Amino acid sequence: xxxxxxxxxxxxxxxxxxxxxxxxxxxxxxxxxxxxxxxxxxxxxxxxxxxxxxxxxxxxxxxxxxxxxxxxxxxxxxxxxxxxxxxxxxxxxxxxxxxxxxxxxxxxxxxx
Ligand code: TYC
Numbered sequence: 001x002x003x004x005x006x007x008x009x010x011x012x013x014x015x016x017x018x019x020x021x022x023x024x025x026x027x028x029x030x031x032x033x034x035x036x037x038x039x040x041x042x043x044x045x046x047x048x049x050x051x052x053x054x055x056x057x058x059x060x061x062x063x064x065x066x067x068x069x070x071x072x073x074x075x076x077x078x079x080x081x082x083x084x085x086x087x088x089x090x091x092x093x094x095x096x097x098x099x100x101x102x103x104x105x106x107x108x109x110x111x112x
Contacts (some may be wrong), residue, residue, distance in 0.1 A: 028107050030083035034063070034090070035072045035102040042068065044099055049075060052089045077108055 032053075034045065042064055049060035053075045067073035078086065083105040094101035 027079060029077055030080055030105045031077050031108050032075045032083050032086050032090075032103065032105050033072045034067045034075045035104065036067045036070075037100050037102065040094065040099040040101040044094075044097065045101065048090055048093055048101070052086055052093070075103070 034048075045064040045067065046057070046060045049055040049063055050057065053060075053063075055063065055075075063073045063075060075090075076083075076086065087103045087105050090101065090103035094103070
C-alpha cells in the first residue's frame with residue numbers, strides 16, 4: 001500500500017492573504033481601594049495596610065490619611081488574583097473586628 005503523493009498547487013492549507021499580527025493582551029492590573037468610613041479606627045487601617053499590603057509604617061499612615069481625608073486611597077496595584085485575595089483578607093479582618101471598613105478593586109485603566 002502506498003501513500004498518495006502530494007502534488008500540484010491545490011494541495012495543503014491556503015496561505016493567509018495578509019499577515020495577521022497576533023494581538024497579545026497585556027494582563028490587566030487592578031487597583032485595590034480602601035474606602036473611608038466614620039467608625040473604623042485609624043490604627044486598624046494602618047495595621048491592615050502593614051499586614052495585608054506589606055506597607056511600611058510611614059506609607060501605611062500616609063495611605064490611611066489619604067483615605068480619611070479624600071474618601072478613598074489606593075492600597076496597592078496587583079494582578080487580578082492577588083488583588084482579589086487582598087480584598088478578601090482585608091474584609092475578613094474588618095469583619096472579625098466588626099469594623100465597617102470597605103475594600104474594593106477596580107481595573108487600572110491607564111495604558112500599561
Ligand atoms: N475615618 C476613620 C476615623 O476617623 C479612619 C479611617 C481611615 C477609616 C481610612 C477608613 O479607609 C479608612 N476613625
